[in-house]
Amino acid sequence: xxxxxxxxxxxWSHLRxxxxxxxxxxxxxxxxSSEILDFxxxxxxxxxxxxxxxxxxxxxxxxxxxxxxxxxxxxDTIDLSNLNRQFLFRHKDIGSSxxxxxxxxxxxxxxxxxxxxxFSKIQDFDENFxxxxxxxxCGLDSIVARRWINGMLVSMLNYDDGVLDQQSVIPMVxxxxxxxxxxxxxxxxGMSACVECTLDLYPPQVNYPLCTIANTPRxxxxxxxxxxxxxxxxxNPFNVPLDGDDTQHIAWIYEKSMERSLQFxxxxxxYRLVQGVVKHIIxxxxxxxxxxxxxxxxxxxxxxxxxxxPMNNYMVFNDVDGIYTYTYEAEKKEDCLVCSQTPxxxxxxxPNKMKLRQLLELLAESAAYQMKTPGxxxxxxxxNKTLYMATIKSIEERTRDNxxxxxxxxxxxxxxDILVADVTSPTTLxxxxxxxxxxxxxx
Amino acid sequence: MxxxxxxxxxxxxxxxxxxxxxxxxxxxxxxxxxxxxxELNLPKTCTTEFPxxxxxxxxxxxxxxxxxxxxxxxxxxxxxxxPNYPHEPPKVKCETQVYHPNIDQQGNVCLNILxxxxxxxxxxxxxxxxxxxxxLEPNPEDPLNKEAAEVLTNNRRLFxxxxxxxxxxxxxxxxxxxxxxx
Ligand SMILES: [Zn+2]
Numbered sequence: 001x002x003x004x005x006x007x008x009x010x011x012w013s014h015l016r017x018x019x020x021x022x023x024x025x026x027x028x029x030x031x032x033s034s035e036i037l038d039f040x041x042x043x044x045x046x047x048x049x050x051x052x053x054x055x056x057x058x059x060x061x062x063x064x065x066x067x068x069x070x071x072x073x074x075x076d077t078i079d080l081s082n083l084n085r086q087f088l089f090r091h092k093d094i095g096s097s098x099x100x101x102x103x104x105x106x107x108x109x110x111x112x113x114x115x116x117x118x119f120s121k122i123q124d125f126d127e128n129f130x131x132x133x134x135x136x137x138c139g140l141d142s143i144v145a146r147r148w149i150n151g152m153l154v155s156m157l158n159y160d161d162g163v164l165d166q167q168s169v170i171p172m173v174x175x176x177x178x179x180x181x182x183x184x185x186x187x188x189x190g191m192s193a194c195v196e197c198t199l200d201l202y203p204p205q206v207n208y209p210l211c212t213i214a215n216t217p218r219x220x221x222x223x224x225x226x227x228x229x230x231x232x233x234x235x236n237p238f239n240v241p242l243d244g245d246d247t248q249h250i251a252w253i254y255e256k257s258m259e260r261s262l263q264f265x266x267x268x269x270x271y272r273l274v275q276g277v278v279k280h281i282i283x284x285x286x287x288x289x290x291x292x293x294x295x296x297x298x299x300x301x302x303x304x305x306x307x308x309x310p311m312n313n314y315m316v317f318n319d320v321d322g323i324y325t326y327t328y329e330a331e332k333k334e335d336c337l338v339c340s341q342t343p344x345x346x347x348x349x350x351p352n353k354m355k356l357r358q359l360l361e362l363l364a365e366s367a368a369y370q371m372k373t374p375g376x377x378x379x380x381x382x383x384n385k386t387l388y389m390a391t392i393k394s395i396e397e398r399t400r401d402n403x404x405x406x407x408x409x410x411x412x413x414x415x416x417d418i419l420v421a422d423v424t425s426p427t428t429l430x431x432x433x434x435x436x437x438x439x440x441x442x443x
Numbered sequence: 444m445x446x447x448x449x450x451x452x453x454x455x456x457x458x459x460x461x462x463x464x465x466x467x468x469x470x471x472x473x474x475x476x477x478x479x480x481x482e483l484n485l486p487k488t489c490t491t492e493f494p495x496x497x498x499x500x501x502x503x504x505x506x507x508x509x510x511x512x513x514x515x516x517x518x519x520x521x522x523x524x525x526p527n528y529p530h531e532p533p534k535v536k537c538e539t540q541v542y543h544p545n546i547d548q549q550g551n552v553c554l555n556i557l558x559x560x561x562x563x564x565x566x567x568x569x570x571x572x573x574x575x576x577x578x579l580e581p582n583p584e585d586p587l588n589k590e591a592a593e594v595l596t597n598n599r600r601l602f603x604x605x606x607x608x609x610x611x612x613x614x615x616x617x618x619x620x621x622x623x624x625x
Pocket of ligand 1: 196336340
């Protein structure tokens with residue numbers, strides 16, 4: 001055995017103990033083999049979304065676990081305030097792309113690892129990009145972004161006669177932290193609860209009652225919210241919308257909040273607090289990120305190797321006072337807007353002849369739909385378009401002309417998704433048009 | 444439990460999409476607002492106005508109460524639904540100047556479900572009913588316009604007169620109100 005092989009054997013000996021022999025926690029169908037380590041190192045392709053507090057931890061954990069093909073997406077650049085916990089970044093990196101610096105740091109430190117950075121938004125990529133990954137791991141602080149990637153992964157599922165094709169499932173492991181609290185979850189799109197199923201679980205933004213802010217403030221936060229919500233639009237001090245990153249704006253809010261707090265005898269206004277309230281900052285705690293990322297990376301490892309049964313499926317963590325964790329099965333919602341439906345395909349014989357009116361008649365009359373007053377919208381070239389909606393007068397008047405246009409005239413293409421809302425269904429249905437003739441003349 | 448992928452399975456970059464037409468997909472917010480709008484069940488005192496029928500996220504609600512202090516007026520609210528709907532509530536402003544304990548001169552509206560009590564299960568319809576209720580039962584307990592709230596608590600007749608004066612257009616308590624008769 002060469003020296004290199006020997007050191008390599010040593011380097012991964014701990015993983016091999018788990019992957020090359022069965023154990024009490026093994027998955028029932030687990031077949032120990034040396035091929036599994038090869039899979040992790042040579043074929044398994046991961047995507048990490050976010051290279052911030054959680055992302056830095058995730059990249060480090062996954063790379064040290066043996067994963068070599070990792071892509072990372074982050075649209076942000078490095079800020080001074082990141083450096084205390086986002087340990088892949090140094091002072092000289094301020095202003096550079098988080099994804100790029102994180103990738104080059106990991107690639108330099110961990111031999112054989114190849115992280116590919118994408119300095120962009122997740123919305124810049126389409127399903128062809130996302131399809132290349134075995135597992136997607138998220139370390140995001142935005143609910144909009146989580147909902148977007150969740151919707152993308154669900155929309156990539158394939159069904160055969162209503163039965164989910166498991167090859168089309170890309171598992172998503174999602175971590176989130178807020179101060180001393182965090183959560184980690186495993187989502188098997190189409191099979192277990194998705195982000196949209198559990199939208200109620202995400203803490204809403206703290207919103208104080210407006211009348212309290214206006215008349216009976218008790219907290220320094222109430223004073224700051226008053227200046228932000230009521231005084232700013234009234235006085236419009238800089239003639240521009242409030243920008244939380246503009247120090248002049250924050251200074252103005254600070255000064256006015258101070259005045260108001262003196263008026264009501266409320267102590268506790270500081271410049272930092274003003275900044276925090278205006279930008280909705282919740283202080284990040286490095287150890288919470290480390291714990292949650294560690295759990296997420298372990299779940300990725302379990303799913304990729306099948307060596308253990310993955311978490312089922314939602315874990316909450318809190319270390320405000322001691323350490324508390326609880327894991328339970330978040331339930332898939334039967335009427336989830338995103339994952340409850342298998343895509344419906346509607347075959348269209350002649351989209352040049354078929355008028356929107358006939359499509360509506362079909363939805364009302366066909367035994368499969370029997371709709372009452374369907375409202376139809378779609379997305380064309382990235383823009384929302386309302387095709388017809390009878391229930392709202394001002395919309396009906398201006399979409400009525402569409403009824404006599406053919407599907408092709410309306411710009412609807414083969415494979416187009418039509419969003420159909422109707423009282424007969426608890427969710428908006430997505431109906432995919434399939435043009436069955438092959439000589440459609442597209443404009 | 445399933446094995447999600449066999450070890451040999453290689454994923455390929457940019458393999459051709461099995462679906463025709465690779466377009467941008469509708470967001471979850473768009474799916475939900477399509478449902479909310481199609482099923483708006485307005486009380487007969489309310490109408491909506493969509494300046495752009497393709498944009499279901501921006502619209503106006505017009506309320507003409509048929510009873511109570513405000514029965515002679517016509518009040519316009521603007522709705523802006525954000526990309527994080529229904530996780531976050533829509534932003535609602537009153538565009539008509541109104542003498543009302545729960546609405547201020549800038550059009551801010553104090554309605555609990557617009558802020559602290561919003562939940563994703565609520566709909567646009569819930570807000571419409573909430574706003575309508577504000578005109579039937581103005582609430583002096585949680586005032587945004589403190590003067591109006593005090594008048595309502597201490598002298599309902601004067602409050603009624605002030606509301607009517609404001610709706611016909613004119614000064615109430617040193618503040619000028621534009622006419623908003625039905
Ligand atoms: Zn779901």
